Amino acid sequence: MCTTRIVLCLAGLLLCAAGTARADTVTLQAAKDNTLYQDDLGLLSNGAGAYFFAGVNGNGEIRRGLIAFDLSGIPVGAVISSASLTARMSRTTGDVEAVSLHRMLENWGEGASNAAANEGRGTVGQPGDATWLFAYLPGTLWAGGTSEPATGGNFETTASATTPVDQIGFYSWTGPGLNADVQRFVSSPGENFGWLVHGFENGVSTAKRFDSRQNNNAANRPTLTVTYSIPAPVCPCDLDRDGKVTSADMFLFLPAFFGEEPIADFDGSGLITSADFFEFLTCFFGLPGGCS
Template structure:
């Protein structure tokens, strides 16, 4: 009996020691780039507009948006616990608030945001604007020299996350697939090309506009993670540069929400 108690105490002490450095950090980010792909023309884009679009417009043209986040503030070896993406819908086609599924897909090829700004589409930006050098378009990853393998963007076949979007307001995507995507990007930084958003592309007048990174209500990615080695944390906090706008919060509760 004494030996059994001794073993139990040893295991308890080991658990306490191993868990002494267990912590959850929380990183809040806005995109380092975003854009909209317009099916109607390979020379339309909207790099600097205040909205990004997904769905199908009234004239039957499909629109898809892409966005990417800089994750370099997350130390190598970190374990991603949970991910959420908050977007604010600021307009919906013909002001029709019917619920439509909007899905995230992991992009598999790099793409660009240059200086284009939508000037078409009744002032709302849904019609796009002339693409400038380096912009992503329906055909181009970087206008007008590099191309997608597939018109409309190259992305993984499986949906990373999807929700129903209806009337204007804030919407939050949160899923195991999104968590797996961010873990993949942290483990392999060179594969981080962000997500593509697809709305209802089967029906007319289903396009939805979300605030872009240039808007007053940009997309917000919230990442909860267990950092890698202590040295990795020290190196990062010693002043390693960050490309995106982000905020690191220490010792966040595992069930924190945006």
């Protein structure tokens, strides 16, 4: 009778406690960025420049930005709930244009090239730079171009996120596609090649200039903000296998214990004894040796 009362009191306390996954938010600086300048020889780049570009210049030449972030600080098992990439557009000659992020399908480089003045024309790429034809100078061509004119990078044709970019200021890209990309990058780090920044290319003078990770003003550099949670570990006392240890599990255990059902044999002895009851409590309350 006394044992029953203790168990019922414990069960009542559990109505106020619920197992939840811990949520965290991190804001990351870009690990690398660059610009692909349309160029038949594939020699132009701007790896160390203060800006990257997306769109078409006044001469009808395409520019495509590249950007990637180091996500190694986010645990591989994390579940991504939201992601937002923010960049500052610092120069424009046209009207509002849609700028999209496309997941890159292969890795690419950021070398020491640093274009002059406003950087719109690029400069001769340096070893390790990405260009219109090369993922890495001097000898690694893009494995495949995904749009005309070839090659201009190897990227997923479906945009992960799109936002209208108008006048000078900060812009953010969000949405399910971006969340899915970040989840992919975290779960499979070997696929984290970042994004291609794609402007409006059916016209001229549509290019937008964005501040890069090397910009002199640190406050203007691109960032990626990610909110994620770490799922609670699977515990023996998570009897309903919903990923959480809650009062529901206690109310599954109690009748199993008093009914001497096999599910209540927590110490694996083949017998249902008080040892099983205390094994369950140790797990349930996260005591040393149990679930946290």
